[in-house]
Amino acid sequence: MTPPDEPPPTVPIDTVQALHAAHMAEMNDPTMVTVAGDPVDDQPGVGGQDTVQGMHGILMREHAEPRDGFEPVPVWVMAVFGALLMWGGYYIGSGSADFRRDVNDGSDIQFSGLPVDPDNPAPDPDPKTVADLMSIGEARYRAVCIACHKAEGEGDPAQKAPPLRGSEWVVGPEASPARLARIVLYGLHQPITVAGKQHDGVMPPQGVALKDYEIAAALTYVRNSFGFKADADDANPSITPALVKAAREKVGKRAESFTEKELKAIPLDYTDLPKK
Ligand code: HEC
Known part of the structure; x- marks a missing residue:
């Protein structure tokens, strides 16, 4: 009721x-x-x-309760959205490689040459004659050694780099392949006397950047250039890849570069190669 x-x-x-x-x-x-x-x-x-x-x-301090429904989109949201849209367009435009299949989908592409197997890398070249070592060595010398020892092996006083041309360390009866291999593999510091003149520079080690055959080639090149011919028998170079490899294995990992004193302690007839 x-x-x-x-x-x-x-x-x-x-x-x-x-x-x-x-x-x-x-x-x-x-x-x-x-x-x-x-x-x-x-x-x-x-x-x-x-x-x-x-x-x-x-x-006046009180505000209206929020309402359900359509509210105008805030300007900052529109600005951020617009910026993202423009960035996305730019990103696709600059990174699409014209949507070419051979660029974007590499799974079935055949590359020329054999795949590189890290456990089984392709063997290094093994130049055997002075002529072969010379041609590789000239390229290595021009790429690496020339910066300090200069085009004609004259050295560079500004860098305290001694000459190689006619150096008793490089050619002549006092030149030792075992010492030369160590100089280039591990570098050299502290004063060294070359052709009666003392030099006190620092030669950085090249054994990481250069492979054994490249070091053998560069050394063969400096021994048979600038008017000198240390290897009279063209078929039997005195500095071979095998010799540099043996020196590297004998010395092993070594942080310090060599000094003249250490090199002089190596007998002139010493060789890292196993005696036949
Ligand atoms: C960054 C400069 C630099 C480069 C690159 C360099 N050397 Fe040297 N090299 C020197 C300096 C400096 C000495 C002397 C170091 C000392 O005073 O103890 C030296 C010393 C030598 C010596 C013994 C001294 C002599 O004059 O006979 C030989 C050999 C030699 N370098 C060969 C090479 C070969 C080969 C290369 C290239 C594979 C090479 N060097 C690259 C700076 C360099």
Whole structure:
């Protein structure tokens, strides 16, 4: 059963002006509370949060509840999205390689030459004659040694690099293949006397960058160039890849480069090669 209708509460004030007046009086009622719930202790009409302006101030602080539905996209989202779109276009454009299949899909492409097997690398060339070593050695000399020892093996005082041309370490009865292999494999520091003149430079080791056959070739080249011919028998070079390999194995890993004193301690007839 629905309860009988109760009469609406009587509104004692019935004109707009009276309503406003009552409302204004209510606004100035000192028993009003603030939004935080604290009673307002201002005196009526003195001004403060219980005045019309005060109430408006409080109401203005409040914000609308978030609404469901369509909101305009914020400008910064549009800017970020636009920038990403442009970057993506640029990225595809610059990295697509024209969408060529042979670039992008390498799985079934046949490369010429044999695949490189790290456990089974292709053997190094093994030049056997002075002529073969000379041609490889000239290229290595021009690529590496020339920077310090110069085109005609004259050396470079500015880098404290001694001459190779006519050096007793390189040609003549005092030249030792075992010493030469060590100089190029591991480098040289501390003073060294070459052709009666002392040089105090630093030759960096070449044994990491150059392979045994390349070092043998470069040494054969310097021994048979600049007007000298140390290997009279063209078929039997005195510095072979096998000799450099044997020196590398004999010395092993070594951080320090050699010194003149250490080299001189190696007898002239010493060889790293196994005696036949
Ligand atoms: C970065 C400069 C530099 C490079 C590259 C260089 N050397 Fe040297 N080399 C020197 C210096 C400096 C010395 C002297 C070191 C010392 O004073 O202890 C020297 C000494 C030598 C010596 C003994 C001294 C002499 O003059 O006879 C030989 C042999 C030699 N180098 C050969 C070579 C060969 C071969 C190459 C190339 C594979 C080479 N060097 C690359 C700087 C260099």
